[in-house]
Amino acid sequence: MRHKMQILYRYLPWLSALLAVDGLSVLLLWLADAKAFRALSAVVLLASLFLFGAVVWILIVRERKQMQAFEAFLLAPDEYHQEKLIKTLGVSRADGVLMLGTALKERQSACSKAEEALKDYEEYVESWAHEIKAPLFLLTLLLDNRRDEISGPVSFKIDYVRSRIQEFVNQMLYYARLKGTQKDYLFEWVSLLSCIEEVLGDYRPLLKEKKFRIDQQVPACRVYTDKRGLRFILAQAISNAVKYSGKNPRLSISWAEGKENSLLSIRDNGIGVKACDLPYIFEKGFTGDTKGGRKKATGMGLYLAKKMADDLKLTVEAGSEWGCGFELTLTFPKVAEQGNRES
Incomplete structure (x- = not known):
């Protein structure tokens, strides 16, 4: 309905001219013979309404065909659709269609090369x-x-x-x-505990060297996700805990189940992140304060972890207090599965 109103508004001057001519014709007929006009007034009125409605209907159909031809030409700017669009719009607009076709073909070729x-x-x-x-x-x-x-x-x-x-x-x-x-991506039921153990195994020598105390409170449960993507997110969190650890380093991993979502929290007691930097840590290349052990940060780890979480339909949030540690929380939506708990 809105599109039809836009068409009527576009042709409003011409429709107004048509109504004016029609009104002038009725006026001349009335001046010529008032008695005949009274007798034919109903016919004149119906004929005027029919003429006006027919013109409006033709304009709407014409605009619809032009729009369909134009959309088809944008999707596939080949010779067939180009000729069809010129036929629909009229020969007077052929030059514009040819110029548009040339530009679209060049852009399409450039996109193909880029791909x-x-x-x-x-x-x-x-x-x-x-x-x-x-x-x-x-x-x-x-x-x-x-x-x-x-x-x-x-x-x-x-x-x-x-x-x-x-x-x-x-x-x-x-x-x-x-x-x-x-x-x-391969979405499947993944053992969360096994996934965490594999990532901890990759970082075991560094965790052992820095004398990390690991507090893991994750039950034997399964989550529906892509295993490689989940491992990557976990690796970024543990890697940051190792890089920015302080004295008596500690790593806590916990799991909490809710009615609609489940939360996996990974917390360390390292140097943390300043409150002014916390809203921006998921942005590409953001390193925040370069002091306090963050001079070698690339700003890519948490950015990629956030992008990966978005792709996996997970919510990732960060919390920190400067000098008191950093916490990364992953939210897993509930997905029904028989035997969700591992036996």
């Missing part, structure tokens, strides 16, 4: 990430098999470097995954 370049980039990133895993795996084997032959400080430094390289590789891989045209 191909993006696809090549995604394939390269994935290939590089898989290739770099080989030397990282060899480094891990070396540490596991020769740790007794390496001094404690050196072993810790190698572990730290390996962990950082692995973290940056994962960030790059997941960044490409988030920005990619195709996202290979």
Whole structure:
């Protein structure tokens, strides 16, 4: 209805002119023969209404056909749709349609090239990430098999470097995954406890070296999500706890079930985040105060974790008090499943 009113408003001057001519004709007929006009007044009125309605109907149908042809041409600016649009609009607008068609084809070609370049980039990133895993795996084997032959400080430094390289590789891989045209998420029922244990295992040497006390209160439950994505989010939270730990470091992981949602909280007692920086920590590249151990921050970890959580339909929130720790909370929506609890 609104679209029809817009059409009438667009043609209002012409419709007003039509009504004026019709009114003038009625006036002349009345002046010529008043008696005949009285006898034919009903016919004249009906004819005027019919003429006005027919014109309005033709305009609406014409506008609708033009809009359909235009939308089809925008979606597929080929020769067929171009000729159809010119036929609908009229030959007088052919030059404009040809110019628009040329611009759309150029833009479409540019978009196709950009998509191909993006696809090549995604394939390269994935290939590089898989290739770099080989030397990282060899480094891990070396540490596991020769740790007794390496001094404690050196072993810790190698572990730290390996962990950082692995973290940056994962960030790059997941960044490409988030920005990619195709996202290979696999939603399934995942053991939350096993997922947490796997991530803690990856950071076990660093947690042990820094003498972390881990308080884990997560029952044997399952969540419906993408396992790789969830592991990435958990890894970012634990990595930050390690990087920004203080004296007597502690890591607390807890799970709370509600009627509609369930909450997973990961809290540390590290340096935390200032109140003025807290609203911006999920923004890309934001590092906040560069003092207090955050000089080497890239501002990408929590940004990617937030983007991943959005893709997985999870809510992620952060809380902190400067100098007293940092807490990351994931909210999982309730999903019905028979036997949700693991036996």
